[in-house]
Amino acid sequence: MNPGEAQPAIDLEEARKRNAELIAVALESVPIFGRLLAALARQRRLSWLYWLLVLFVFGFVFPITYPLLAAFYLNHGVLPANVHDAYAEQVIEGFEVPPYVLQASRASNKVLDYFQVIEFIDAARETREYSISLVPMQRAKFVVERATLRSDDPRCSIPPQLLKKNAELMQLSLFDRKLLSIENTDRPSVYDLTEMSVQDWSDAKARMGDTDRATLRLTPVEALGALDCDGVKVDLRISVEVFKDLVGSK
Amino acid sequence: MRPFTVLLVAALIGAPTSSLARDVIVRTVEELQTSEGDAVGIVAYTFKASDVRLHVVAAVTLRTQSDFRSGLSVRDLEASGKMIPAPGKWLLVSNGGFSGLRSDRPVGLLIADGKILSLPDYSSVRGDPSNECPARQKDWYRFSGVLCATKNADIRIVDLDQVAPESCQDALQAGPLLFDATEKNAICPSEIGKAPYERTVVCTADGTVSVLVTSGPVHLYDLAAWLVARHGDGAKPTALGGFGACTHAINLSGATSSGSFLHPRSGPTVLDGPGKFPQASFLVVRPVK
Secondary structure: OOOOOOOOHHHHHHHHHHHHHHHHHHHOOOOOOHHHHHHHHHOOOOHHHHHHHHHHHHHHHHHHHHHHHHHHHHHOOOOOHHHHHHHHHHHHHHHOOOHHHHHHHHHHOOOEEEEEEEEEEEEOOOOEEEEEEOOOOEEEEEEEEEEEEEEOOOOOOOOHHHOOOOOEEEEEEEOOEEEEEEEOOOOOEEEEHHHOOHHHHHHHHHHHOOOOEEEEEEEEOHHHHOOOOOOEEEEEEEEEEEEEEEOOOO | OOOOOEEOHHHHHOOOHHHHHHOOEEEEEEEEEOOOOOEEEEEEEEEEHHHEEEEEEEHHHOOOHHHOOOOOOHHHHHHHOOOOOOOOOOEEEEEOOOEOOOOOOEOOOEEEOOEEEEOOOOOEEOOOOOOOOHHHOOOEEOOOEEEEEEOOOOEEEEEHHHOOHHHEEEEEEEOOEEEOOOOOOOOOHHHHHOOOEOOEEEEEEOOEEEEEEEOOOEOHHHHHHHHHOOOOOOOOOOOOOOOOOOOEEEEOOOHHHOOEEEEOOOOOOEEEOOOOOOOOEEEEEEEOO
């Protein structure tokens, strides 16, 4: 062959064959599948394996290795202090959670701290107090699920003025602050402490002192309080849902 | 005389048939053909409101400490001997309204001898405007009616929203109302898709009152249709037959609660319906004279 003449194609083909043979010899040492892989290499049918390896390296090995190496170098003082700080700052800012995500996270934190049920059937003319765990401004919801009166003594009649629909039977208060009227109605009554004013919370806080205990008070209406017998019972169920959030007040 | 009717008055009340006019309660046995083709027997006690006193009795006022746990069913009450007529008189007792969490706790209004023993229950069910049945398009009360024996001895069946409880000497909230003065069946045909039960129903018309106890399970829709349909005069013949003595009707507690007993003036006590389940209240009917 004279200098300057085009390289014959047969040489390239020979080179590919030699490469394939080299790869096949190397693959023969692979346990179990070695002979199969070597045969595929000699037939030059291993391109899929090549691309699979590329995908594995770039998709898995590199992403895992790079941050690890970066962290290793940074921890061992490879970079000067000022460069290290600038670099770290960039990384922190880059991975910082945006405000709207933080807001969503905060919203998702509105889960129950605890759930408590006040349920009893007892003399309707008595005032009752219950101590619940609550910190000032903590969000809580009170749901009156059932409220009715019943007498088990025919000598002790329910006051007739309480027969009408939506008649008020009792009042629910937080300390002295009335939260809601407990009525004989067809729907549950609900009170959310977000409806409390700043002044109300201030008063409640003063009553709570250094404790995290608040007093719920159930007071019968005047007609019930004036009963001279215990036969009239109030059948009451109130659920207390206390949330983890502290909420702004009106 | 209505078809399917067997008159048992003479034997039960101790009076000859010819003297029916001076007796104030009539026991008849009717038959209802259900929409599923079954025949269900119905015992009907009919009387004039002016001839009787209708009382509501709360179970808690009848029980002793020994039967505190099990409560009192209609059959228990009959067996206990706590409810017997005055000498020479008769006495009819049937189950009352519905119970709450415990079988002795009534649900809804209960007035016994002028004493208010339980407040009205205003719990309601959400209506569905797209429902084909008009009665289910708006919200409705779970216990929509009140049986009221007034202080001037009238007996009325009134919609919960229209009742004046202070006018009732005895009252019992139950439901649903099966129909009112329009005599239009207030029960939706879809009710037939639910399970049938034994029933106790009270119906009124022009000063006449009937307490009815079915001997077998029946759908409220069929029962309401049967109660409102007339027969004999041919005005409203239906495939179900018809009772035809009612303009207002209310459903009381049913299934194993349903039951009645009659202590006649003479002769053995007559028990109808299962009457096995402890009751919160009972209906008691006594003659005025």
